[in-house]
Amino acid sequence: MKRVVITGQGTINALGADVAQTIDAMANAQCGIGALEFPNADRLSIKIGGQIKNFDASERFSRQQLNFYDPFTQFALIAAEQAISQSGLVFDGELAEFSGVILGTAGGGLQTQDENYRSVYEDGKNRVHPFVVPRLMNNSAVSHVSMTHGLKGPCFTVSTACASSNHAMGQAFQMVQSGAAKAMITGGSESMLCFGGIKAWEGLRVMSNTGCRPFCASRDGMVQGEGAAVFVFEEYEHARARGAEILAEVAGFAMSSDASDIVMPSVGGARRAIQGALNSAGLNPTDIGYINAHGTGTAANDKTECAAIKDALGDHAYDVMVSSTKSMHGHLIGGTGAVEMLACIAAIKDGVIAPTINLAEADPECDLDFVANEARQKSVDVAISNAFAFGGLNAVIALRKI
Known part of the structure; x- marks a missing residue:
């Protein structure tokens, strides 16, 4: 089996327009959650989110491109x-043919759907834009990344709710590890911050209108975010031969299914995914220095995840730094694991441990080291990123310093 390393990373999210801005914001415990700004937001009960502000798509893309880009x-x-x-x-020649794209998303072109539903049902129009289908399909982002960069190998989208990005990155890892690909572009993207997107989530009654407070005794729900993070996963010897900067090694990956409930998380399912990732990487619980938790800020998720971490790591769970960066950028649903991977890389590469902000008083059932409110500087050799999705689908990735 081939070793797999990360040689590139990129992002745009509520904390920053690139990786440097995002990690700086995390290091300074900044919050990207604020008032939602889009048509009909005043009709919503939930009025906050991790929205990307001051973004003008016309400055990045041509009018013709925007016809196709949700x-x-x-x-x-x-x-x-x-x-x-x-x-x-x-990506040209043989490398292009043995490189591909796997991205995660849950909603795909949800903003395109929302706009065109309104046009037909509210405004009474009988036509929609001719490119609605290419804009809204879940594989649109993958296809355009493939076409833009000439990637001719395996290209597909993974949609497993909040675990989509981790599942996508896990599949990309296995593609390179097996030798099926030399390099894979992977991560996730989501943009559900529109009237229909928020209104649907309101129905679940899991959203907070006061802020995201993972593991806090006063937490009252999740807060949605938007954005993307994308990585280059590359075969180690290929990267070393060309003198590439290596950010981290992708050491292991595992997934599991709770097979129990469509919305309630399971301690057993989460524990098995964590243990599976360690087994995949050949790691012991005592090797783990940092965990980027799924940490949504809902009552059920946070206590279930803490129990799973303790079950998987034993007594070492109390020595591990655990944080939820969703407290700063919000829950990006299908894109969330990718943005959270940035924090794992920062921990391994630079010793920057992102905090869990808004943590005033920990829930007694959540008694781990949550790096409360302030970032920490500490050397870390191994980090894992948890993703536990609606539908009981779990995916955990382990990174290692190289």
Whole structure:
């Protein structure tokens, strides 16, 4: 089996327009959650989110391109451009044929759907834009990244709700690990911050209108975010031969299904995914230095995740730093694991441990080291990123310093 490393990363999210801005915001415990600004937001009960502000798509893309690009595709293209540029790879010849794209998304072109439903049902129009289908399909972002960069290998979208990005990155890892690909562009993108997107989530009654407070005794729900993060996963020897900067090694990956409930999380399912990722990487619980938790800020998720971490790591769970960066950028649903991977890389590469902000008083059932409210500087050799989705689908990725 081949070793897999990360040689490029890119992002756009509520904390920053690139990786440097995002990590700086995390290091300074900044919050990107604020008042929602889009048509009909005043009709919503939930009025906050991790929205990307001061973004003008027309400054990045031509009018012709925007005919085909829903915001989730725009975000993916921006993040992919940054990641590929940092990697230094040029995809032509044989490399292009053995490189591909796997991205996660839950809603796909939801903003396109929302706008056109309104046009037909509210405004009474009988026509929609001729490119509605290419804009809204879940594989739109993958296809445009593939076409933009000439990636001719395996290209597809993974949609597993809040675990979409981790599942996508896990599949990309296995593609390179098996030798099926030399390099894969992977991560996730989401843009659900529109009237229909928020209104649907309101119905679940899991949203907060006061802020995201993972593991806090006063937490009252999740807060949605938007954006993308994309990475270049590359075969280690290929990266070393060309003198590429290696950010981290993708050491292991595992997934599991709760097979129990469509919305309630399971301690057993989460524990098995964590243990599986360690087994995949050949790691012991005591090797783990940092966990980027799924940490949504809902009552059920946070206590279930804490129990799973303790079950998986035993007594070492109390020595591990755990944080939820959703407290700062919000829950990007299908894109969330990708943005959270940035924090894992920062921990391994630079020793920057992102905090869990808004943590005033920990829930007694959540008694781990949550790096409360202030970032920490500490060397970390191994980090894992948890993603536990509606539908009981779990995916955990392990990174290692190289």
